[in-house]
Amino acid sequence: MDLDFAPEDLAFRDEVRAFIAEAFDDDMRAKLAQSKNNHLDKEAQIRWLKRLSAKGWLAPDWPVEYGGTGWSLGKKYVFDMEMALAGAPATSNMGLRMCAPVVMAFGTPEQKQQHLPKILSADVWWCQGYSEPGSGSDLASLALKAERDGDHYVLNGSKTWTTLAQWADWMFCLVRTSNEEIRQKGISFLLIDMKTPGITIRPIPTLDGPPEGEQEINETFFDNVRVPVSNRIGKEGEGWTYAKYLLQFERGNAYAPGLQNQLRKVRKIAELERSDGGGSMMADPDFRRRLAEVEIKIEALNATELRVFSGRANGEAMGAVSSMLKLEGSQMQQAVTELALEAVGVFKQPFVQDTWEMLRPGGNTFRAGPDYAATVAPHYFNYRKTSIYAGSNEIQHNIMAKLVLGL
Incomplete structure (x- = not known):
């Protein structure tokens, strides 16, 4: 099994990066940086989707006959990876990635x-x-x-x-x-x-x-x-x-690239914020150990996702493996937000009702602490739901026990 990217995939990576640099505009970047739940407002989200649609890149998962890109799974993974690493807006998976596959497979x-x-x-x-x-x-x-x-x-x-x-x-x-x-x-x-x-x-x-x-x-x-x-x-x-x-498509997504981007943000916070000992949080050996443990698990998840998607390229169905990706992805999303909450220290405590107020004309609300701190606690609380939606962790364990292990 070859997990290396082909030369054409690496060339495509540069094309994706160039598109993101132009299409992911400053307004979107500012809103996402201050978003409590990683959503844009509707106008900005549709603007992003329209730009992807105009490029012909909105539906890489779709078959070509319905308007899909026809990309190899290598190209698709590169696309998803670059979008996640750039922190670009998600493509709403409700229509594109959940309803559409059902309509294609079972609709009139x-x-x-x-x-x-x-x-x-x-x-x-x-x-x-x-x-x-x-x-x-x-x-x-x-x-x-x-x-x-x-x-x-x-x-x-x-x-x-x-x-x-x-x-x-x-x-x-x-x-x-x-x-x-x-x-x-x-x-x-x-x-x-x-x-x-x-x-x-x-x-x-x-x-x-x-x-x-x-x-x-x-x-x-x-x-x-x-x-x-x-x-x-x-x-x-x-x-x-x-x-x-439908749930195979809701659960069987690539988590690792987005987690890598989130972990990179945690490192930046930890380099700036002080620990109880007076040095940076990154200098604290216990924090650094726990961050390394999470990073190792994310890298393992990344290797697993590459292996799974390589198998799909050879015609293997996703099936119950989607539960494994959902389970580990959810747990790592929560682990990263826990690290961010610890890294930001006392600045997680002030509650900012409207994190977008400062982005509006005339907005000048004073904040206690750096701007990046305002969304850390909301992200932590928001990500508590990841182990429940799309089937709770207990449900995923049961599916894997029955359909993968045969218990």
Whole structure:
């Protein structure tokens, strides 16, 4: 197995770096540097997606026939790596990386024609309707009811933790179309226009008090919402199958490059901030040891990801391996934010309600401590969720035990 990059991949790396230098403008850089949850506002995010779309680089995971790049997995990994190392904005994975693969695999020709071009042009924003107030990791217990009424389903119930639903034009959603002894058999997969009457979105305030434009999670309520049966993906009652297919794409991402970039920021903070002994945090042997331990684990994760994606280049399916990447990636994301929290010292304590205020014309709010300190604690608290969303760590362990180890 050859894990080295080919010469053409290295040449492509230079092309990607040149694109990032031009497209990742100063406004985006400033907002991301002061973002509490690593999101831009909608206008800046769409501007970024449009630039990638114009370059033809928005959907490297897609097949060529649907508008994908046709890159080798080596080029794709280089692209993801350079984006992460530069700290560039993420491409929202709701439409591009989660809904689109399901539509491609199980959608009708009409559904593909309606949705895929608009996702590829960044003209439509998608959100995910999976979790409910009583259904998180036990997703099969979901209760959002969808009753058949002629050519429509009538939906009543709610979803929660719907990320950026306030921006969304469409939602891909799991609903209960029947009550079966095996709960998974009564679930169907619907595509829902968020402008449909009866849908109400209510923000969920979080402890970090994000500024305007950074509101992240919501509750979504459905009151007699009528959704055409033609918006159902595949067969009624088989939504669980499509949901499991989708989760491979949600979990099977490359974590290591982004973690390397985050660890680089921790090092910079540790070189500037003082330890209790009076020297820099980087001079503290215990801190340096723990940082080295995390760095070794990230390098091991990087090697594992390269091996996995090399296997995919040879036609191997991702399958349950995606759970391993999700598990270790989540744990390392939390470990890095813990190091950053320790490195920044007492400057993690002042609470800054609006970290973007200083970026607005006339903004001159005084901060206690350096500008980089304002987002360290919010990042730490925000990343507590990584071991829960997309399937908790316990769920990932169970999947690997059953499907990888055969226990």
